[in-house]
Amino acid sequence: MTKRVVVLGGGVGGTLVANLLVKKLRPGEAEVILIDEDAQHVYQPGFLYVAFGQKQPANLTRPVRSLLDRRVRILTAKAQRIDPTAQVIATDHGDVHYDELVVATGSHLAPDEIPGLKEATHHFYTAEGAQALHEALKQFRGGHVVVGVAGVPYKCPPAPLEFVLMLDAELRAKGLRDKTEIHFVSPLPRVFPIETVAVKVAPIMESRGIQIHTFFNVESVDPKRREVVSLEGETVPYDLLVLIPPHRGAKVVIDSGLGEAGGWISTDRRTLKATAHPRMFVVGDATNLPISKSGSAAHFEADALVANLIADLRNESQEHKYNGKIMCFLETGAGKATLLDFDYNHPPQPPEPNRMYHWQKALFNQFYWWTVPQGRLPGEKQTKEQQEKAGD
């Protein structure tokens, strides 16, 4: 009987894994089904540009079908429960049995976790949020802008830094910068989770007059008084608030009791197997791995995951290792960007921002649709040397 691999989620990780699976499985070895609630694939990094009116949300969404190999079946359905013992997913369109499961259910915003946040803040982590922020920026004539992060982990860690630097550049271009104070709040002791990046970017922010507040864990927001209050006892007033809401794992993961605190699934950092459940793999934001929640992580995880899944399906013991590789660009405003390229053992050493990286990012944003989901972008295949470096 033909075995069945189910991929739950049609984002970067799910789409790429499904495409790689059908390429690497032997004919007739297993069918691959991708389950997604609306079968739409959203290019979330584009939302940053929507906030500045440089991209339209309609251009950031495509049907998952258009990105998938025709051998992958799609089931448009809402997953309600995963039973890892029976190996069944309950959906609003019936139960689906699996022999191997890939959980690619992503991360989701949870603004309700901080009192006052939902009513008060703008953000650019959804299409609607980014559009509303764009409208607010069009109306903005000066005042206190507070930008930052209201909880960790959050996806695309460079994005809040990119936003605040691009905002600075935009306000300068509009002649509003001298009428504006920009404050950046971070729950961490620095502006970015990784120290080598923080020490490069913080001086750029300071040189642009952006005031940095570290160890600022947002406890509540008072929309009437227009103040953000931190757990550490600091209060910052705002006229325009742009806080990235806390993130949580998918509801189906939480409802199924598969998540640790926050709804993230305990995952082996090398093999991408769920640590507590056989026949289950996890890709991208859904994992509990201490790495960026980003499309790039999902992209670079996919090769090892697919190789391990196929070995599992065949009851083979070989093990393929993800080395923690992530690569992404960081916009620094005024048409410049830098590059973050790192893995579990090698922190990023971002070069001086320049125009070339900005244009590379712009090109990547365009070519994404024809490269990453299909597995065509060079780099996702780890060399033997990298495998060895990954160690245990």
Add this chain to the structure above:
Amino acid sequence: MSTQSNVKIDRVIDARGSFCPGPLMEMIRAMKAAQVGEVVAVLSNESGSKRDIPAWADKSGQEFVGIFEQDGHDQIVVRKVK
């Protein structure tokens, strides 16, 4: 349970294997949930925690009790005082 300094620990968070800034955020999460007067210990094998957690306690006005080296990891202890 007591540490070398004989402080009674009310909550222990095992953040070993959680990388920067994991243990710091685990401490902050635990302190949010703790009652005033309670003592929270985070177990960490991430070297930055030894610098970041005392700095956070100082900034937030909580009492840093100490860092105690244990079997291959650190126990970092903070008392919630407000």
